[in-house]
């Protein structure tokens with residue numbers, strides 16, 4: 160069903176920033192929505208040029224975008240979302256599916272601003288760019304099962320997506336929306352440690368990134384608890400337990416837990432603007 164629907168889908172990006180680009184590249188690469196069936200509008204001409212270079216068309220305004228696209232991805236910063244969507248309201252109808260990726264903005268507000276358009280809220284992450292996003296989604300009241308299938312198909316082409324209660328989308332933001340930033344910091348720090356211990360920067364970075372990739376793969380593929388996998392690495396009186404003692408001493412796990420909770424809390428604050 161979703162494949163038939165995709166044939167009639169024209170995706171328009173409201174805001175052609177880095178997330179829009181990551182999703183557009185991913186959809187095109189996966190062959191789910193070819194670049195020539197996507198369109199983008201942005202106030203920044205430079206960003207429109209980037210989209211043109213991908214083979215997508217560009218629109219001179221968000222209103223024009225609504226005339227040419229039936230699936231609109233709201234990819235502007237949350238702070239400008241209200242103005243952007245309310246300005247578009249006269250051009251939106253029940254034939255539009257508005258997929259918002261804006262952090263914190265609740266479906267109820269989006270629905271008020273967008274009038275009759277059906278709403279789906281998605282929280283992806285930047286790894287759309289490499290086909291490995293981790294996303295959560297919630298449906299608005301008038302969104303249909305076909306809309307759910309369509310959005311699922313689109314985001315599964317660039318990673319994994321889970322349907323969650325809307326009240327949990329800020330938690331998704333805390334774990335996987337913001338999570339890549341924490342992992343990038345961890346990779347940078349692991350590589351710094353390698354350099355401090357004598358490796359070249361290139362080798363240290365490659366080892367650190369590949370270590371994160373391999374560890375994530377083991378969690379996903381073995382389905383074993385990460386604690387059990389950690390124990391597999393940790394030899395009695397060995398090197399790993401020496402490192403783990405340092406991490407525990409400095410509140411490593413607690414710091415990550417608090418980072419996720421702080422991100423989720425910030426999402427809740429943003430929903431109240």
Ligand SMILES: NC(=O)C1=CN([C@@H]2O[C@H](COP(=O)(O)OP(=O)(O)OC[C@H]3O[C@@H](n4cnc5c(N)ncnc54)[C@H](O)[C@@H]3O)[C@@H](O)[C@H]2O)C=CC1
Pocket residue numbers: 173174175176177178179200201202203206221233234235236237239243260261262282283284285336337
């Ligand atoms: N960056 C990330 O890793 C993630 C971001 N998000 C959400 O995605 C959304 C976009 O974030 P980014 O791509 O990082 O931001 P960005 O700043 O790269 O992109 C936003 C784009 O919107 C454009 N824009 C501003 N006003 C506009 C208007 N009136 N009409 C059309 N375009 C306009 C800007 O020129 C910019 O190119 C945000 O709402 C954010 O909460 C969600 C998940 C992850």
Ligand SMILES: O=C(O)[C@@H]1CCC=N1
Pocket residue numbers: 262332336337
């Ligand atoms: O920092 C932010 O607000 C956005 C949402 C998730 C990742 N970046």
